[in-house]
Amino acid sequence: MSDIVLETRDLRKAFGGLVVFDRLNFTLARGERHAIIGPNGAGKSTFVSLVTGLLQPTAGEIVFNGKVVNGQTPQERVKAGLVRTFQINTLFASLNPLESVALALLEREGRAKPSLAKVARESALLDEAEALLAKFGLAGELLTPTNMLAYGMQRLLEVVMAFAMRPQVLLLDEPAAGLSTHQGHELFAQLATLTAGTTVLFIEHDMNLVFRYAERVSVFAAGGMVMQDIPEKVRGDARVREVYLGA
Amino acid sequence: MNTPTAYFEGLARWKPLEIVFWLVLVGLFFVPGVNLPLLSQIIIWGLFAMSLDLLLGYRGILTMGHAAFFGIGAYTAGYLGKFGWTEPISALFLAAAIAAAVGLLAGRLVRSLGGIALLMVTLGLNLILYDFVLRSTELTGGDDGLQGVVIGQVLGMFKFDLYGKTAYLYSLAVAFLMFLIARALVKSSFGLALLGARENIPRMIMLGAPVGKDVSAAFAIAAAMAGVAGALLTQTIQSVSPDALSFQRSADVLVILILGGTARLYGGFVGAFVFLFLRDWLAQLNPVYWYFWIGLLLVVVVAFFRKGIVPSLGVLFTRMQKKRGTDERTPNRAAL
Amino acid sequence: MSSVASILFNGISYGVLLFIMSVGLSVTMGMMNFVNLAQVSFSMLGGYVMVVAMQKFGVPFLWTLPLAFILVGVVSIVLERLLFRFFYGTDDLTQVLLTIGLVFMSIAIVTYFWGGTYQRVNMPEWLTGQQELGGFILERYRIFLVVVGGLLAFLLVFGLERTNFGAMVRACVDNRRAANACGLNTDLIFAVTFAVGGGLAGLGGAMSANLLGLDPNFPLRYLVYVLIVVSIGGMGTIGGSLIAALALGIADVAGKYYFPSIGGFFIYIVTVVVMLCRPLGLLGRRA
Numbered sequence: 001m002s003d004i005v006l007e008t009r010d011l012r013k014a015f016g017g018l019v020v021f022d023r024l025n026f027t028l029a030r031g032e033r034h035a036i037i038g039p040n041g042a043g044k045s046t047f048v049s050l051v052t053g054l055l056q057p058t059a060g061e062i063v064f065n066g067k068v069v070n071g072q073t074p075q076e077r078v079k080a081g082l083v084r085t086f087q088i089n090t091l092f093a094s095l096n097p098l099e100s101v102a103l104a105l106l107e108r109e110g111r112a113k114p115s116l117a118k119v120a121r122e123s124a125l126l127d128e129a130e131a132l133l134a135k136f137g138l139a140g141e142l143l144t145p146t147n148m149l150a151y152g153m154q155r156l157l158e159v160v161m162a163f164a165m166r167p168q169v170l171l172l173d174e175p176a177a178g179l180s181t182h183q184g185h186e187l188f189a190q191l192a193t194l195t196a197g198t199t200v201l202f203i204e205h206d207m208n209l210v211f212r213y214a215e216r217v218s219v220f221a222a223g224g225m226v227m228q229d230i231p232e233k234v235r236g237d238a239r240v241r242e243v244y245l246g247a
Numbered sequence: 248m249n250t251p252t253a254y255f256e257g258l259a260r261w262k263p264l265e266i267v268f269w270l271v272l273v274g275l276f277f278v279p280g281v282n283l284p285l286l287s288q289i290i291i292w293g294l295f296a297m298s299l300d301l302l303l304g305y306r307g308i309l310t311m312g313h314a315a316f317f318g319i320g321a322y323t324a325g326y327l328g329k330f331g332w333t334e335p336i337s338a339l340f341l342a343a344a345i346a347a348a349v350g351l352l353a354g355r356l357v358r359s360l361g362g363i364a365l366l367m368v369t370l371g372l373n374l375i376l377y378d379f380v381l382r383s384t385e386l387t388g389g390d391d392g393l394q395g396v397v398i399g400q401v402l403g404m405f406k407f408d409l410y411g412k413t414a415y416l417y418s419l420a421v422a423f424l425m426f427l428i429a430r431a432l433v434k435s436s437f438g439l440a441l442l443g444a445r446e447n448i449p450r451m452i453m454l455g456a457p458v459g460k461d462v463s464a465a466f467a468i469a470a471a472m473a474g475v476a477g478a479l480l481t482q483t484i485q486s487v488s489p490d491a492l493s494f495q496r497s498a499d500v501l502v503i504l505i506l507g508g509t510a511r512l513y514g515g516f517v518g519a520f521v522f523l524f525l526r527d528w529l530a531q532l533n534p535v536y537w538y539f540w541i542g543l544l545l546v547v548v549v550a551f552f553r554k555g556i557v558p559s560l561g562v563l564f565t566r567m568q569k570k571r572g573t574d575e576r577t578p579n580r581a582a583l
Numbered sequence: 584m585s586s587v588a589s590i591l592f593n594g595i596s597y598g599v600l601l602f603i604m605s606v607g608l609s610v611t612m613g614m615m616n617f618v619n620l621a622q623v624s625f626s627m628l629g630g631y632v633m634v635v636a637m638q639k640f641g642v643p644f645l646w647t648l649p650l651a652f653i654l655v656g657v658v659s660i661v662l663e664r665l666l667f668r669f670f671y672g673t674d675d676l677t678q679v680l681l682t683i684g685l686v687f688m689s690i691a692i693v694t695y696f697w698g699g700t701y702q703r704v705n706m707p708e709w710l711t712g713q714q715e716l717g718g719f720i721l722e723r724y725r726i727f728l729v730v731v732g733g734l735l736a737f738l739l740v741f742g743l744e745r746t747n748f749g750a751m752v753r754a755c756v757d758n759r760r761a762a763n764a765c766g767l768n769t770d771l772i773f774a775v776t777f778a779v780g781g782g783l784a785g786l787g788g789a790m791s792a793n794l795l796g797l798d799p800n801f802p803l804r805y806l807v808y809v810l811i812v813v814s815i816g817g818m819g820t821i822g823g824s825l826i827a828a829l830a831l832g833i834a835d836v837a838g839k840y841y842f843p844s845i846g847g848f849f850i851y852i853v854t855v856v857v858m859l860c861r862p863l864g865l866l867g868r869r870a
Contacts, residue, residue: 054449078455090450092443098251103443106436107454113437120255130251143249165454309676356859362675363618364862367814371855374807378848498683505680536695542687549681550669 005030005199006051006082006169011060013046020046021224024060028169033192033200035210038220039243044203045087047220048171052084053077065168079110081168085158087177087203091146097157098142101129104164129164135194136160152183159191163198170195172202176209188213211235219243259434268513272419276412283411284483285527287418289519291479294422296504296515297429298472303501304509305433306465307445308357311366311497312373313473315353316346318380318492320474325393325487333399335482339421342478343471350470354463373497380489392488396481407483414483421479425472429512432468441465442510502541506548508555517556588719590837596725598832599732600794603787604805605812606739606824607780613756613819615671615773620682621662622784623802623809624689629655629785630792630801631693634702644707651789652782659781663774686802694799702797724793731790735783739821752776756819808835811854817867827865 006028013020020043028034036044049055051062053074061068069077092100105125106114119125133139136156141149149157155175162170175191176184188209191200204210210217210231217234219226221243227234234240272290275281295317302308320342327338357368380387388394400406405413432438444451444458451458481487490496499522507518525544529537552559608622629651636642636650662685670678706724714723743749751772754762763769788801795805811831816823831850838849857865 052453054452074452075455075457078453083453085453086449090447090453092446092450094446095439095442098254099439100443102251102255103436103439104454107440107451107456110455111436113435113440115259115431115435116255116439117259117434119436120252120259123252126251126255142251143254161450162453303676309679311679360858360862362862363612363814363818364858366675366679367810368855368858370807370810371851371858375848375851375855378851382844382848501676502680505676535699536691538687539691539695542684542689542691545680545684545687549677549684553677 003030004028005065006201007063008051009061009063011047011050011062012058013043013050013055014058019223021220021222024225026218026225026228028199028201029216030199031197032215033195033213034202035214035217036201036203036220037205037207037210037217038226039222042220042222044220045173048084048173048201048203052082052171078165081166082171083162083165083167083169084171085162085173085175087173089154089158091154091157091161093147094145096141096143096145097133097138097149097160098129100146100157101132101160101164102126104161105129108165132160132164136163136190152179152187155179155187156190163195167198169199169201172200174203174205176204176206181206184209265513268516269423276415276419283415285523287411287415287483288480289523290415290418290422290516291476291483292500292503292519292523293516294418294425294479295473295476296500296507296519297426297512298469298476298515299500299504300509300512300515301429301432301441301465301469301472303504304511304514305438305441305445306462308462308465309366310357310369311494311501312353312369312371313469313500314492314494314496315373315376316350316470316473317477317480317496317500318376318489319346319349319470320477321481321487321491322380322387322393322477323474324478324481325396328396328398328481328485329393331397333397335398335401335417338482339475339478342474346474346477347467347471350473351463351467353470354466358459358462358466370494370497373492373494377489377492377494380492387489390489392486392490394486396485396487398482398485407485411483418479418483421475425475426512428468429472433512437461437464502545505555506544508557508559511555511557511561514555514557521556586840590840591833592719592721592725592729594833594836595829596728596732596832597794597836598829599728599736600787600791601805601808601812601832602825602828603732603735603790604784605809605828606821607777607783608809609813609816609818609820609824610752610756611773611777611780612813614752614759614776617667617671618675618678618682619667620679620806620810621685621689621802622781623806624686625655625659625781625784626788626791626805627689627693627797627799627801628658629788630797631697631702632785633789633792634704634797635697637705644710648786648789652786655785655788656778656782659784660774660778663777663781667777668770668774686806690799690802697799699799702792704793704797706793728790728794736821736825743821748772748775811850813864815854815857815864817864820864820866823864823866 004027008024008026011024011026012022024047036047038044046055050057053069053072057070062070064077064080064082069080072080092103095103102119102125105128106119109125114122130139130142133142136159138153138156138160141153146154146157155178159172159175176187179187184206192213214231216229217231218228219234219240226239226243227237275286276283299310299313302310302313323342323345324338327341332338353372357365360368381389383389398407401413401417405417407413440451440456440461443456444461448458477491480491503518503522504515505518506522507514507516526537526541529540548555604626605622608619611617611619632651632654633647636647637644642650670681710724710727712723713720714726716726743752751762751767754765754767755769755772759769808831812824812828815831816825816827834850834853835847838845842849861867
């Protein structure tokens, strides 16, 4: 655990008088697959928003690759390699997957705005878009309007768009939300192979998925982090049971 | 074979109907007895509505103050003509530049707003400008507008004539050039980014896209085009009235665009055609109550043809193609 | 009487009118997110109900007020059931266009029946002239406005905070789906609220005809004011609407008195600044 890619130091977030968490010290090791669990309202999604810069912390530091990133915009963090997905689909309903991923790649490259006629001749970029979509099983749906895609495919497209940014750390906020248990397992199995080599932090409610795919687990409960450890230890911990059973 | 390359080429390519559209506008000039001054108005309103389309249709920004930019262009051209700068084309450039500068500022101001706040700020800014123009009678002529606007010959060759021949061809040429710019813009990665932000801002942020800057840029470009439309109006009728930047005009251009259909570029022109002809006709039928019919038209359009004329025709067209079996798989070109 | 006190008084009485005309819109917008620009047409209608009842049927002024409230309330609930409810959940633009279309139609209809000129309003004797009150000489009609307005504001706040129905309305404003899930008949609650809000707009119109003038362009003249009250106050807050309406009334009267050359300018600038700093309004909260 020597190579820490992301950590928070005494992180605090309050909305008015409501403290979501306080003195949160979280570490993420490079290359690991890490899960955040905890009951509703424990601040899991808030945490992801803080890390990616969509929300500002009340106090404390967010450190990415050894650098404090508190002052950076979400866009700057994306360029640095910190990318998230959302619990609810955040797709482009009237664009098709090909256009969506091409847009993602164009924004990643950040070149002067080329015309679509020019884009058509950018074979490297188009090949990459096609390959990415194919890798996630969307090769047959390049030109299907996004809002016509099956829900499971939409969840995958959500991940593809984040993955297209070549993230160092990929934060997945309940990637299996809205999927059946079976579909959820399928998705996670796919993600495990597809994102091999990328550091992945994911929020998930289904404990079976968490204990099967996470290498380490952080448990959030109202006010802060209860513990952070390997799944076997988390599973047997009395405090965690208490959090979930509300005893 | 629909490869990605072929797909993007297809998006950028000119469709036959587009060429027909512009040829028809040229052809109208040669129809005997046609009402050229009304047609010029339609072209100008169409250009104005197209500029709004860049904001509303492609970026989803509901602005209630777009007439402010139209008015800035109209007054710029008016002042130039009044104080001896009679060359029209350079005046268009200046009108565009000033409107763009104001648009950039306005975009900077409103780019993080949405909903009612956005509506109120754009409306408020429009009202402030209108109030200012009405009250500064010495500077702007107040209610009477600018008098004694002189416009020289186009390219030093074509005089603005009583029949509106020069005015029509001049407006059409300028509108076509503006259309080419708007088309290039929409069919580029910038246009794709605008659509993306229209659909989902958080996602665009997570693609590292400069969402705010894009809004400012879109505002500046849309304002410049609205300014050109305003300047065209001044030059073709050789006077300016404060109506050019009234809230009524902001509302009318919105109606025109919705009537024609958003995110189509052509929607504004088609909407202007229908709206102005209808207005002309209804006002002749009854000069007092014609607004009843405009109101009813709005309610009916919103209730039954929310997409507007061009998209509804588009749907019809693809259906017909399907029947003939020539349609393979209609990619979603709605947005582009 | 000092000019400051008189400006304050005139501003407050004007603000009271704005409050009565816009409070219904504020609550329904907070509840359903429905932008109903035709609210100002309801006010105009109330004004014409008052004028016609007085002139054609000789109804005493005081009785025309409940009449305006009830008739306009009925009209608004009919519109809500037949038209508006199909547009809940559509985007702002659709609602703005739909209701501005209705405003245009209402202007033409009123012109058709009663002509395009200003209506003469004959107030009963006891409401005209001036009255000395605590060392100040005040217009009787404005005293009447402030008293009635104060009473209404009290009733509304009391009704919303203390009654069962008020609690249901607040629940709907806070979270419609949750209220629905808890077994509240949100459809009915909304229809009733809409009717009361529309009726109040009509009442406000009837009360304002004497002071603001009544002609077919009334809606367009006061649309912006009503929108300012709703947006600055914060949608769905009665207290916010009251504060915003009074502040707007005072600012408008004072601005026109002290800076006649900039006049309406001032309130527009304040509106823009408030909206930029607090997009949800002074008392607005994010649901």
